[in-house]
Amino acid sequence: MHLCPNGHEEIKDVEVRALDTIFTLHADHEQNASTTVVRGVASTGAHPYVAISSGISALWGRAHGGANESVIAQLEYIGSVxxxxxxxxxxxxxxDDFRLMGFGHRVYKNFDPRAKILKxxxxxxxxxLNLDTELMAIARKIEEIALSDDYFVSRNLYPNIDFYTGIILTALQIPKSMFTPIFVIGRTVGWITQWIEFKKDKSSKIARPRQLYLGD
Ligand SMILES: CC(C)(COP(=O)(O)OP(=O)(O)OC[C@H]1O[C@@H](n2cnc3c(N)ncnc32)[C@H](O)[C@@H]1OP(=O)(O)O)[C@@H](O)C(=O)NCCC(=O)NCCS
Known part of the structure; x- marks a missing residue:
């Protein structure tokens, strides 16, 4: 990634480890929204590429994998410490419907163990890398306040994996618009495995949640 346009550039060991760790930690993570979508599409007999592309669409939303892109957009919007x-x-x-991006999780009501590794x-x-930028300073101040402020502590809103991947991918000079593709590279391993598992299970049926109509 760093060869163009300036020719050879030294890549530090910590940069390689950071990207590798992001891929490993994203490989699979239970029945989150996008994985459930992949299994739902698989259940219709659709081609695996179609199931995966549906998963990508679900992943892109800011409450899910798109959060790391939103974290950086929000830090830029805040602009100054x-x-x-x-x-x-x-x-x-x-x-106010403003939410702090990169904080909270649908399941983890404590520090996500993946987030600890990435921190x-x-x-x-x-x-x-001597990353002494305003963006890093804003991130650090938000993290400090949120970890001690009663609002966040009492609601168990900890920095999540997307808070740290947003910062790490920015440090690796990966543009925001490529954050979801990076997540997808790691998560595809899990999605394909879930697809295979679904196909091998002879008792699997088409996904069909029931609806309880309460209207007129
Ligand atoms: C991840 C997320 C969707 C989980 O939602 P959830 O489990 O439904 O959380 P809840 O809506 O039940 O939140 C509980 C309380 O914390 C508040 N809260 C949750 N996340 C918050 C955030 N990021 N900033 C401010 N307040 C937040 C809610 O408003 C709610 O407050 P209340 O009890 O006074 O009503 C949510 O935390 C969020 O939007 N986070 C930001 C996006 C993000 O980082 N997503 C990536 C997740 S890995």
Whole structure:
């Protein structure tokens, strides 16, 4: 990725480890929204490419894999360390739909173990690559406040895996629009495995949740 357009560029070991770790940690993760979509499409007898592309569409949303892209867009929007507190106040305001991207998880109501590993790598990258940017400073201040503020602590809203992948992929100079494709490279291993598992299970039937009509 870093060969063009300037020819050879030294890639540090920590950069290789960071990308490898992101791929490994994203390989599979239970019945999240996109994996459930992949299995649902597989259940109709559709081709695996179609099932995977449906999974990609589900993954792209900002409440799911698209969150890391939103994290960086939000840090850019906040713009300065001096603005962080005002945005934290907005995130806490029940009448404001502003949410802090990269915080909270549908299942983990504690520190996601994957996020802990990536936090370590983020700190290593910051040191080895001398990433002394305003974006990094804003991220660090948000992390500090959210880990100690009663609103976030009492609701168990910890920095999630997307908070750290957003920062790590930015440090690796990968553009925001490529974050979902990077996630997909890792997750395709799991999606294909789920697809195979579904196909091998002779008792599998087409996905068909029931609807309970409550209207007129
Ligand atoms: C991930 C997410 C969708 C999980 O949603 P959820 O499990 O339905 O969480 P809830 O909506 O039940 O949240 C519980 C409380 O925390 C608040 N909350 C949740 N995530 C929040 C966030 N990121 N910023 C501010 N407040 C948040 C909710 O408003 C709610 O407050 P209330 O109890 O006063 O009503 C949600 O945390 C979110 O939108 N996070 C930001 C996007 C993100 O990082 N997604 C990637 C997930 S890996």
């Amino acid at each position: 001096d603005n962080v507190e005002a945005f934290i106040e907005r995130a806490k305001d029940p009448d 370590g790598l983020q700190d290593e990258l910051r040191e080895e």
